Amino acid sequence: MKVLRNHDPDGLHRADLDHCIHPWTDFADWKENGSTIMVRGEGAFVEDAQGNRYIDGMGGLWFANLGYGRKELIDAAAAQLTALPQYSYFTNIGNPPATELAARLAALAPGDLNHVFYSTGGSAANESAVRIAHYYFDTIGQSSRRLLISRRNAYHGSTFLTAALSGKMDEKAGFHFPKGLVHHISEANCYRMPEGIRSESEYCDFLAQEFEEKITELGEENIACFFAEPIMGAGGVLMAPTGYHRRMKGICERHGILYVSDEVVTAFARLGRFFASRDLFDVQPDMIVAAKGITSGYIPLGVTLVSDRIYEGISRPRADGGIFSHGFTYSGHAVACAVALANIEVMEREDLCAKVQQTGDYFLERLKTLSDLPIVGDVRGSHFMLCVELVEDRSTKKLFPDEIDVGKMVDLHAQERGLIVRPIRNLCVLSPALILDMKDIDRIVSILRESIEATVSDLSQMTGHDLRA
Ligand SMILES: Cc1ncc(COP(=O)(O)O)c(C=O)c1O
Incomplete structure (x- = not known):
C-alpha cells in the first residue's frame, strides 16, 4: 500500500x-x-x-x-447511485433493492421472521423494535405491556431510548434517562459467576430465577420485551452459560413477553452463520435486529426482522383509525439495500x-x-x-x-x-x-x-x- x-x-x-x-x-x-x-x-x-x-x-x-x-460492493453502490440513490419509502412507495433484500433476509432468517423494517443502524433498529412492540401490544388490546427488560452491561445503542436500554451503568453519568421504563437484570458472564455458584447449569438456574423474580415484581401484564445479544459484545464479549438463551426465551413465552435478539454484531457470518440466534443458541426470537456486517460497513443500514405474528398484529386495522406512524427518511435506502444484497451475494459465493x-x-x-x-x-x-x-x-x-x-x-x-x-x-x-x-x-x-x-x-x-x- x-x-x-x-x-x-x-x-x-x-x-x-x-x-x-x-x-x-x-x-x-x-x-x-x-x-x-x-x-x-x-x-x-x-x-x-x-x-x-x-x-x-x-x-x-x-x-x-x-x-x-471489495469491488462488488462498490460497483453495486455506484450502479444504484446512478439509477436512483433514494426515494421516499413511506406509505406505498418501494424500490427494487429494498424489496429484493427484504425477501433475501426473510429466506436467511430463522423461522417466521418474514417481515423487515428498515432503518439506518443498530440503534435505530433496536429503537424500531421497541416501537413495533409497543404498537403491536396496543393494537392487539394489551396496551399495559410497555416495560422493557435488558441486561446490565448490554449495549443496544446510543439514541435516548437505546442508551436507556443499554446496561453499562458507568456510561449513564451526566445523562438523564426516563425512570421506570427500562429494567435491568444481571448479565451472563461465565468468567465471573457469582460466589457460591459452581457450575454453568447452576448459574443458568440462578439467572433464570432472577428473570422470573423481575417479571413477578413488574407484573407480566406490564412487560413488552426482553432484549439480549447472543454474545454480549461491547459489554466484554461475555459468553452465557450453555442453554441460557433457550431458557430465557422459554420464560418469555410463558409470560407473553417478546424476545428481541440484538444481532447487530453477531449476524452476517461473524460467528460463521448469517444469523446466530437459532443456529448457535437454539433460540427462535420474536424479532432480530441487525446492522453493521449487513453491508460490511460500506454504508449505514439497520434492519428489524419481525415474526408473522407480530406483523399480523401491527398490520391490523385499529379501532381509532391510527396507523403505524414510525419511519425514517432513509428507511429502505436504495443504495444501502443494493450494497447489502451484493454483500450477501459475495458471502454466499465465497461460502x-x-x-x-x-x-x-x-x-x-x-x-x-x-x-x-x-x-x-x-x-x-x-x-x-x-x-x-x-x-x-x-x-x-x-x-x-x-x-x-x-x-x-x-x-x-x-x-x-x-x-x-x-x-x-x-x-x-x-x-x-x-x-x-x-x-x-x-x-x-x-x-x-x-x-x-x-x-x-x-x-x-x-x-x-x-x-x-
Ligand atoms: C449489540 C449492538 N447493538 C446496537 C448497536 C448500535 O448500533 P449503531 O452504532 O449502528 O447505532 C451496537 C453498536 O456497537 C451493538 O454492538
Missing part, C-alpha cells in the same frame, strides 16, 4: 481538534493526543494519515466483515460462513495460547468475536486499579507493531474482517503476545512489583 504523499496530515489533525466532536471521547486525552486519522483500507488492513499500516483487529467497529475495497467456522475455531485456539501470560485472566468468545481479559491477579481475578488503563497500554504496543486491537478497560477485543486466513491469525496472536509481554514489563516498572514472577 502506498503512502498518501499529497495528504496534509497536520492540517487534518488541527481541523479535527478544532471542529469535531467524537463519540465516546475522553476529551482531556483527545485534546492532548489528538486523533489517528484513517485514510485508506485494503482487505483486512487500514492505513492512517502518516502512512502507518495496521491489521484492523477491530474490523472498523465490528462491521468490516468482507474487508475494505464465507463455512470458512469462518474453520478459521474462527483456529482463531480461538491460537488466542488461548496466550493464557500462559501472567496478566491474562481469560480468553473467550467465538469465531471472529474474541477477547482477552487482563487481570492483576489471575487466582483472584482482581482487576488493575482504575488509573491503569491496561487495555489501552496493550493497544499502543500493538499499534507500534502494526495491529489495532479494541481496548475496553481491561479487555483486548478482536473482531477483524472475516477474510483473514490462518497466517494472518498467527500474526495477530504473535503481535498480541509481544504487546502483552511489553505491557507486563511496563507495569512491573510502574508498580515496582515484578509481574513476570
Whole structure:
C-alpha cells in the first residue's frame, strides 16, 4: 500500500481538534493526543494519515466483515447511485433493492421472521423494535405491556431510548434517562459467576430465577420485551452459560413477553452463520435486529426482522383509525439495500460462513495460547468475536486499579507493531474482517503476545512489583 504523499496530515489533525466532536471521547486525552486519522483500507488492513499500516483487529467497529475495497460492493453502490440513490419509502412507495433484500433476509432468517423494517443502524433498529412492540401490544388490546427488560452491561445503542436500554451503568453519568421504563437484570458472564455458584447449569438456574423474580415484581401484564445479544459484545464479549438463551426465551413465552435478539454484531457470518440466534443458541426470537456486517460497513443500514405474528398484529386495522406512524427518511435506502444484497451475494459465493467456522475455531485456539501470560485472566468468545481479559491477579481475578488503563497500554504496543486491537478497560477485543486466513491469525496472536509481554514489563516498572514472577 502506498503512502498518501499529497495528504496534509497536520492540517487534518488541527481541523479535527478544532471542529469535531467524537463519540465516546475522553476529551482531556483527545485534546492532548489528538486523533489517528484513517485514510485508506485494503482487505483486512487500514492505513492512517502518516502512512502507518495496521491489521484492523477491530474490523472498523465490528462491521468490516468482507474487508475494505471489495469491488462488488462498490460497483453495486455506484450502479444504484446512478439509477436512483433514494426515494421516499413511506406509505406505498418501494424500490427494487429494498424489496429484493427484504425477501433475501426473510429466506436467511430463522423461522417466521418474514417481515423487515428498515432503518439506518443498530440503534435505530433496536429503537424500531421497541416501537413495533409497543404498537403491536396496543393494537392487539394489551396496551399495559410497555416495560422493557435488558441486561446490565448490554449495549443496544446510543439514541435516548437505546442508551436507556443499554446496561453499562458507568456510561449513564451526566445523562438523564426516563425512570421506570427500562429494567435491568444481571448479565451472563461465565468468567465471573457469582460466589457460591459452581457450575454453568447452576448459574443458568440462578439467572433464570432472577428473570422470573423481575417479571413477578413488574407484573407480566406490564412487560413488552426482553432484549439480549447472543454474545454480549461491547459489554466484554461475555459468553452465557450453555442453554441460557433457550431458557430465557422459554420464560418469555410463558409470560407473553417478546424476545428481541440484538444481532447487530453477531449476524452476517461473524460467528460463521448469517444469523446466530437459532443456529448457535437454539433460540427462535420474536424479532432480530441487525446492522453493521449487513453491508460490511460500506454504508449505514439497520434492519428489524419481525415474526408473522407480530406483523399480523401491527398490520391490523385499529379501532381509532391510527396507523403505524414510525419511519425514517432513509428507511429502505436504495443504495444501502443494493450494497447489502451484493454483500450477501459475495458471502454466499465465497461460502464465507463455512470458512469462518474453520478459521474462527483456529482463531480461538491460537488466542488461548496466550493464557500462559501472567496478566491474562481469560480468553473467550467465538469465531471472529474474541477477547482477552487482563487481570492483576489471575487466582483472584482482581482487576488493575482504575488509573491503569491496561487495555489501552496493550493497544499502543500493538499499534507500534502494526495491529489495532479494541481496548475496553481491561479487555483486548478482536473482531477483524472475516477474510483473514490462518497466517494472518498467527500474526495477530504473535503481535498480541509481544504487546502483552511489553505491557507486563511496563507495569512491573510502574508498580515496582515484578509481574513476570
Ligand atoms: C449489540 C449492538 N447493538 C446496537 C448497536 C448500535 O448500533 P449503531 O452504532 O449502528 O447505532 C451496537 C453498536 O456497537 C451493538 O454492538
